[in-house]
Amino acid sequence: xxxxxxxxRPLSAAIAGLGHTDMLVxxxxxxxxxxxxxxxxxxxxxxxxxxxxxxxxxxxxxxxERLIIAREVLERxxxxxxxxxxxxxxxxxxxxxHEEFKRRTCQAAAVVRTxxxxxxxxxxxxxxxxx
Numbered sequence: 001x002x003x004x005x006x007x008x009r010p011l012s013a014a015i016a017g018l019g020h021t022d023m024l025v026x027x028x029x030x031x032x033x034x035x036x037x038x039x040x041x042x043x044x045x046x047x048x049x050x051x052x053x054x055x056x057x058x059x060x061x062x063x064x065e066r067l068i069i070a071r072e073v074l075e076r077x078x079x080x081x082x083x084x085x086x087x088x089x090x091x092x093x094x095x096x097x098h099e100e101f102k103r104r105t106c107q108a109a110a111v112v113r114t115x116x117x118x119x120x121x122x123x124x125x126x127x128x129x130x131x
Contacts, residue, residue, distance in 0.1 A: 005060060005061055006057055006058070006060075006061055008040070008042065010038070010040045010110075011040050011042070011058070011110075011112060012061070014038065014040060014109055014110040014112075015058065015061050015062045017109065018062065018109055018127040019127065020065075020127060020128065020129045021065070021126060021127060022109050022126075022127045023068075023104070023107060023108040023109060023124050023125065023126055023127070024058070024062065024108060024109055024110055024112065024124070024125045024127065025105050025108045025110070025111040025112065025122065025123070025124050025125075026051060026054055026055055026058065026112045026114065026122070026123050026125065027105075027111050027112065027113050027114065027116075027121075027122045028051065028114060028116040028117065028118060028119075028120075028121040028122055029043050029046065029113060029114065029115055029116060029117055030117075031102070031105070031111070031113070031122050032102065032105075033105070033111045033113065034105055034106040034111075036106075037105065037106065037108055037109075037110065037111055038109065038110040038111070039110070039111055039113060040110050040111070040112045040113065041113045042054060042112060042113060042114055042115070043113050043114055043115040044115055045115060046115055046117045047115050047116065047117060048115040049114050049115055049116075050114065050115065050116050051080075051083075051114050051116040051118070051121045051123075052083055052087070053114075054112060054114045054116075055083075055084075055087050055123070056087060058112070058125070059087055059088065062125060062127065063127060063128040063129060063130050064088055064091055064125045064126065064127065064128060065091070065126050065127060065128030065129075066091055066092045066093070066094065066126045066128075067084055067088060067091055067092070067093045067094070067123050067124065067125060067126065068093075068094045068095075068096060068101065068104065068123065068124035068126065069081065069084070069093060069094070069095050069096075069101070069120075069122070069123050069124075070095065070096065070097065070098040070101040070120045070122060071095040071096060071097050071098070072097075072098050072119075072120045073095065073120045074095060076119055076120055077118055077119055077120050077121065080118065080120065080121050080123075081093065084123060098120065101122065101124070104124060105124070108124065
C-alpha cells in the first residue's frame, strides 16, 4: 500500500502519465465530461471533496505550468481565483469564456470530478516540466 501522496489509483496514474502541456481538469460536480475523456469521479456528497482539498492534494504531485479558468469566475466567484493564487503562487492564469472552457476539456487527459457545488469552480491545470 502507498504510504504518502495520492491514494486514488486513477488520479495518481493520470498525473504520472502527463507530459509537458498536457491538461488535467479539476471540476465541480456539474461540469459535463466529454465522451472519450477519462472521468475520475471523487464526488461523495455535495461539497466533498471540495475543489480546494482536491487541488491541494494534486499540487503535491503535479508540476503545474499555468492554469485556465472560465472568465465568469472573475465576476461570479472571485474567491475561486483567490484560492488558485494561494495554491499556485506565481503561476499564470488564463481566463476564457465558459463555453470555450468546456470545449477545451475535450483535449484533457482526464477530468477530475469533485463534490464542489460552487458555480464555475473548474480549472484546467496545464502540466509543466520539472527540469
